[in-house]
Amino acid sequence: MGTPPPDAALHQALSTGPFHLAFRLAIRRSGLGIEGVSRRLHAIGLPVSTSSLSYWQRGNRRPEREESLNAVRAVEELAGLPADSLLALLGPRRPRGRWLDRTHGRPLVEQSLELTSPVRLPDLDTGRANAQLRQLKHDWLCLVDADRCEVEHRVRQVFVALEDGVDRFLAFQAVPPGGARPAYRPVSDCRIGRQTHDPESGLFAVEIVFDHVLRAGETYAIETVQLPPPGQRDGYLQYGCRAEIRELLLRVRFDPAELPVRCHRYRTRLGGRTRDLLADVPPGPSGSAHHAVLDAEPGIYGLAWEWDG
Numbered sequence: 001m002g003t004p005p006p007d008a009a010l011h012q013a014l015s016t017g018p019f020h021l022a023f024r025l026a027i028r029r030s031g032l033g034i035e036g037v038s039r040r041l042h043a044i045g046l047p048v049s050t051s052s053l054s055y056w057q058r059g060n061r062r063p064e065r066e067e068s069l070n071a072v073r074a075v076e077e078l079a080g081l082p083a084d085s086l087l088a089l090l091g092p093r094r095p096r097g098r099w100l101d102r103t104h105g106r107p108l109v110e111q112s113l114e115l116t117s118p119v120r121l122p123d124l125d126t127g128r129a130n131a132q133l134r135q136l137k138h139d140w141l142c143l144v145d146a147d148r149c150e151v152e153h154r155v156r157q158v159f160v161a162l163e164d165g166v167d168r169f170l171a172f173q174a175v176p177p178g179g180a181r182p183a184y185r186p187v188s189d190c191r192i193g194r195q196t197h198d199p200e201s202g203l204f205a206v207e208i209v210f211d212h213v214l215r216a217g218e219t220y221a222i223e224t225v226q227l228p229p230p231g232q233r234d235g236y237l238q239y240g241c242r243a244e245i246r247e248l249l250l251r252v253r254f255d256p257a258e259l260p261v262r263c264h265r266y267r268t269r270l271g272g273r274t275r276d277l278l279a280d281v282p283p284g285p286s287g288s289a290h291h292a293v294l295d296a297e298p299g300i301y302g303l304a305w306e307w308d309g
Helices: 006-016 019-030 033-043 050-058 066-078
Strands: 133-144 150-161 166-174 183-188 190-198 203-214 219-227 236-241 245-254 262-269 276-280 288-296 299-306
Touching: 006 019, 019 033, 019 050, 019 066, 033 050, 033 066, 133 236, 150 166, 166 219, 183 203, 190 219, 203 219, 236 245, 245 299, 288 299
Parallel strands: 133 245
Antiparallel strands: 133 150, 150 219, 166 203, 183 190, 183 219, 190 203, 236 299, 245 288, 262 276, 262 299
């Protein structure tokens, strides 16, 4: 397979993102280069520096102020793109505050997993982890048996590479003090790499290595299985988003012979201390319930269930 032509690559980036890749290709299509685009913007009263444009096209920063958004609109026009085609990739404004990693501007792993102690893994840059990928889909199915134990977690994920050279995804999980780690097993298009555990914070990290190295804009799908320790009865399934996910689906399937008395969806906003109960979702005839979120913003999303004693 050869490299797609520039217009095809731009069309793909406008469809799947990320913003910085589409922005870089739009500047290339304009034929002006960063310096030429900056001069045009200055000429129409939008003094955006070449360094800002460079940051935007590398993904180090993104435009958020109204003046910056107007500059993006101008670049759309310079590149002959439909109005708002680049702006649509920006999504909601990024959250700010003490729960963000100051180096990378992404939510801390501690916040996404509700850990009470700082993570201390000197060989792992948790702020940078997975920053080269955008998660398009996360489908997580939890199977609960007739003894009310969670026996298997099946996870399907679809990504798009934000830059060349990406070959793995780092999965994080909270392990309680003294608790046993889950076992990870690859199902398709990946293998399990290194596994790291910080007993003090409870962070457990697992490398899921892809079958080949990705190019920028390339999509990739994997499937894995997590086997929790025998007898685990957490009573909930939740996922902490550190970046926007186009489609998030959490599912639980109970043994029809033993259904909970209540099952509900919830969300915890980034930096929040309380859960927002969204809706009760009684399991259907097959014993299944789900929580589906489109364009999920950073935060924690979950399903919880209760038994009758």
